[in-house]
Amino acid sequence: MEFRLLGQFELRDGDRGHHLGGPMQRTLLAHLLLAGQAVRTTDDLTRRLWGTADSSTSTLQVHVLRLRRLLKATGCSATIETSPGGYRVNLGDDTADVTEFHRHIASARNTDDEVRELHALDAALDLWRGTPLTGVTADWPRFPEVRALTEARDEARTRRAELRMTLGRSPDLQDLRDLIAEHPEREHTRHLLMWALHRAGRRKEALATYEDAYRYSVGQLGLEPCRQLRELQHLVLSGG
Incomplete structure (x- = not known):
């Protein structure tokens, strides 16, 4: 069971x-x-x-x-x-899916083979069916192990997108957009989405992703986007 x-x-x-x-x-x-x-x-x-x-x-x-x-x-x-x-x-x-999740994450971290790492991350993320512990009365986000679980899942989602691009595959664009909505301050995720859109020939969407990043960074942090995002914007504008 x-x-x-x-x-x-x-x-x-x-x-x-x-x-x-x-x-x-x-x-x-x-x-x-x-x-x-x-x-x-x-x-x-x-x-x-x-x-x-x-x-x-x-x-x-x-x-x-x-x-x-x-x-x-x-x-x-x-x-x-x-x-x-x-x-x-x-x-x-x-078995417990949370135990299996940690096992797959450990396997991903302990291999130097990017294909095996991707398979392990896919297996880990396939175990998620929604918000953890739905239907149980408790303020779960306040418990450190639940916060750590959610953080591990988000790190795995980001790393999976990186690996898919490294291996010449298309990342899940909607998942990247969801990650940005959940963590708008993470410029690396915005960079991944922008790069994936540019690589797919979706220039207008890639530039719109940069504009969203610019508005958030300037409006919320009082800073311009990071150097990697600015350089990628120049690359997209130049048609590189």
Whole structure:
């Protein structure tokens, strides 16, 4: 079975989904899965669930017991283990998409072969189905591991575009536009989009990309775009 966190939070067995309890059990399970093989201390869990480490540990124990029963009822092999000072998830024969994402990202970083790197990034990004942990009640962006996940995804998207261009392939232009909308301050992404459009013979769109970058940089930062963007604008204008 697979625990899915990179989109709607769910446990899937092929096409079949399994009930993961009420809001507290689902949130508790999500925090444990985000920790991977690491132990979440009792203080950390109570702080994450109730905003303070002073909450009753007996209340946490009740929710852990309920979660254990829920997991057993699904027939999955994952279990909640008690460790000194806290709890951890042992996935057993099950998988978690967040764990697979990190594995593919590590594979991409650890190869010198650009084709293999691209394949690893494709595999990592294919696991994403939307906003992480959709359907779980919590302010997820405030937790560092969720912010790190999103940042790793955006870095992978940018690197994938670079590799596709290096390998003579066309990057996903809409994905680059989405990245710019999400992070308008990142001039490197604007440069990638502008270069991809220029290489595809879409001169007008490439120049419009520069104009957007210029308006943002001057309007928000009080600076002209970076040298790489200005040089690329000159190249496009000259027909190079």
